[in-house]
Amino acid sequence: MSTDTTTTGAKAEPGTLKETERVQQGPGGPGRGPMGGGMIGQKADTFWPSLKRLLARLRPERAKTYAVLVLTVVSVVLTAVGPKILGRATDLIFAGLIGKDVLASGATQEQAIEALRAQGEDRQADMLASMDLTNGVDFSSVADVLMIVLAVYVAASLLAWLGGYLLNDVVQGTVLRMRSEVEDKVHRLPLGYFDKQPRGELLSRVTNDIDNVSQTLQQTLSQMLTSLLTVFAVLGMMFWISPLLALVALVSVPISMFVTGAVMKRSQGMFIQQWRRTGTLNAHIEETFSGHSIVKVFGRQGEAERVFAEQNDELYEASYGAQFVSGLIMPIMMFVGNLNYVIIAVLGGLRVASGTMSLGDVQAFIQYSRQFTQPLTQVASMLNLLQSGVASAERVFELLDAPEELEEERGQSAAIEDAHGEVRFEDVSFSYDPERPLISGLSLVAQPGSTVAIVGPTGAGKTTMVNLVMRFYDPQAGRILIDGVDIASIPRGVLRGRIGMVLQDTWLFAGTIRDNIAYGRPGATEEQILEAARATFVDRFVHSLPDGYETVIDEDGSNLSAGERQLVTIARAFLSDPALLILDEATSSVDTRTELLLQQAMAALRSDRTSFVIAHRLSTIRDADLILVMEDGSIVEQGSHEELLAEGGAYARLYRSQFESPAEEAEALTH
Structure with missing residues (x-):
């Protein structure tokens, strides 16, 4: 085994945040507040491109979407025709009531009209001339008209219900695909992305924002489609009845568009801030609750509450501003609609009196004027929700557009079928920050079946070496080979499937102890699971638990001790039977007696496979082939335990600081 290394600098915080986001700087480091923070948007992104991209996601459901469109169009047309037909019933009733008085004397309609003209009552004469008078109300004809109206409205309602049912299927299918894409995307993102994103912020995008998109699509697509079609259908009926009154009604459209555009321009930025601040608050809550015991131990409840109060107030201000400004749309639109209604009612009454319109047509037109302004008001109110949904969609699209891990080169994946575990670093250089180099020109060879221990102070690059072997990061220069194959040409899934890893920070998921061990090898038999548990001494404490191997571990494993959690993770790695084993402070959480037992177990586990052991406690790596x-x-420095002690260098100083005189060594180092 040989090494040839040179480097300068120290490890930097990985990555930088987006330029469009303001970073909350605090003790937690860049991108995080004092108790964990998030990112707050300074300005809104483009609204229409994001909306277009969101609607484009409906394309796989185009057949159902077209069906919804047809059903909605027919439903709206039938609804729009209804008032016109109903106006015919009003005309029949009005003609019957007027005719009963006019024709009671036995005069005909023409004679009554001539008599009124002779008296100078030309306006009343014109009104009678436009009517088909009857001696009393023809209730049979009125009933026929009402039955037609009832049939029209029932058909319109059934079609609207069917369209809504199909639309629900379209929306939920679209959101289902979006959630699946986000889930797949998360697994394709490099580890560096998660280093830069607070976990609560990421969870907010995956949960809150997608839920908001779902709610927006569900509520706005149906109502906005119906409202827009209603506007055009009603406008057509209004021009059919009276072009003059229709033009009067159209005056409200530019006013409405001006008001809506002005309010939207101001509120969109506020909605972007609202959802960004929601993610910020979620990040703080998630981090504080996850480390609740640490917060209480160090007495930082007050600071946690202060940060929460500040971020909660910021979210309140952003949400209040967004809702208040966007909420101005509806009352303004209602005022414009009511003003328009009054004007049409007055003009319509004058036209009935002049005989240029029938009372039924005026009644229908007034209904249409309400139906015309109401959907405009609904569209305006839906823009409130639409802006919020598009703001959330933008945040989801930011996640979907995040750079992924480099494409795999699969050509040589078969070359490691018979892996022996030789690991070779050839002039490897890597840094998290280009301005602060970490590893430069690192070369070494780990022979098959050997145990390589890596020691050194915090920040020396020990874990970074392991991350490079696992391809959590790729080196900027040089290459790493396993059994002579460049790992850059090995698919990450294949590579990591042959590596077992036990970290200092344990990770267990909500499930039974058996499930957590079996996670290391899908399809493992019961005997294999139990063998791994016995070899790593999990079996020793499991039987003291109420449900044994069926004991359910909660989300953070708080019902097991730190040492027991570590034993479970070691058993998981044991079960996977890897060709290359990486132990990163794997025994730091167990007691001395268990550590000795685990060393025996890991000695068996390390046999016939290459092992990298990162350790601060030097007692655990005395038997390593190379340190x-x-x-x-x-x-x-490199060599065996005895060789390095004899050299009296950095390793010897570390060893003495642990086993001989820690206080004296610390004092010497300070001088």
């Missing part, structure tokens, strides 16, 4: 001592990304 690498790292400082600032460089390997400054």
Whole structure:
């Protein structure tokens, strides 16, 4: 085994945040507040392109979408025809009541009209001339008209219901695909993305924002489609009845558009801030609740509450501003609609009196004027929800558009079928921040079946080496080979499937202890699971639990001790039977006696496979075949335990600080 390394600098915080986002700087580091924070948008992104992209996601459901469109059009047309037909019933009643008085003397309609003209009552004469008078109300004809109206409205309602049913299917199918895309995207994102994103912020995008998009599509598509079609259908009927009154009604359209555009321009930015601040608050809550015991131990409840109050107030202000400004649309539109209604009613009454319109047509037109302004008001009110939904969609699209891991080169994936575990670093350089180099020109060879221990101070680059082997990150220069194959040409899934890893920070999911162990090898038999548990001493404490291996571990594993959680993760790695084993402070959470037992278990686990062991407790790596001592990304010493102690260098100083005189060593280091 050989090494050839040089490096400068120290590890930097990985990545930078988006330029369009303001970073909350605090003790938590860039991108995080004092107790974990998030990112707050300074300005709104483009509304119409995002809306167009959101609607384009309906394309896979185009057949159902077209069906919804046809059903809605027919339903709206039938609804629009209804008042016109109903106006005929009003004309029959009005003609019957007037005719009963006019024809009671036995005079005909023509004689009554001539008599009125002779008296100078030309306006009343013109009104009678436009009517088909009858001696009394023809209730049979009125009933026929009402039955036709009833049939029209029932048909319109049934078609609207069927269209709504299909639209619900379209929307939920679209949101289902969006959730699936987000889930797949998360698994394709590089580890660096999660280093830059607060977990609560990411969860907010995946849950709150997608739910808001679903609600927006569900409520706006149906109502806005119906409202817009109603506007055109009603407008056509209004021009059919009276072009003059229709032009009067159209005066409200430019007024409505001007008001809506002005309010939307101001409120859209507020909605973007509302959802960004929601993500910020979620990030703080998630982090504070996850570390609740730490917060209480260090007495930081007051600071946590202060940060929560600040972020909650910011969310309140953003939400209040967005809802208040966008909420101005409806009352303004209602005022314009009511003003328009009064004008039409007055002009319509004058035209009935002049005989140029029938009372039924005026009644129908007044209904149409209400139907005309009402959908405009509904569209305006829906813009409130639409803006909120598009703001959430933009945040989801930001996640979907995030750079993914580099494309896999699958040509040589079969070359590691018979892996022996040789690991070779060839002039590898890597840094999280280009301005602050971490590892430069690192070269080493780990022979098959050997145990390589990596020691050094915090930040020396030990875990970074492991991350490079796992392809959590790719080196900027040089290459890493396993059994002579460049890992850049090995699909990540294939590579990681042959590597077992036990981290200092344990990760267990909500499930039974058996399920958590079996996670290391899908399809493992019961005997294999139990063998792994016995080899790693999980079996020793499991039987003291009420349900044994069926004991359910909660989300953060709080019903097991830290050492027990670590044992379960080691059993998981044992079960996977990897060709390459990585142990990153794997025994730091267990007691001394268990550590000795685990060393025996891991010695068996490490046999016939290459192992990388990162350790601060040097007692755990005395038997390593090779010990690498790292400082600032460089390997400054290498050799066996005895050889390094004899050299009296960095390793010897670390060893003495742990086993001989820690206080004296610390004092010497300070000088």
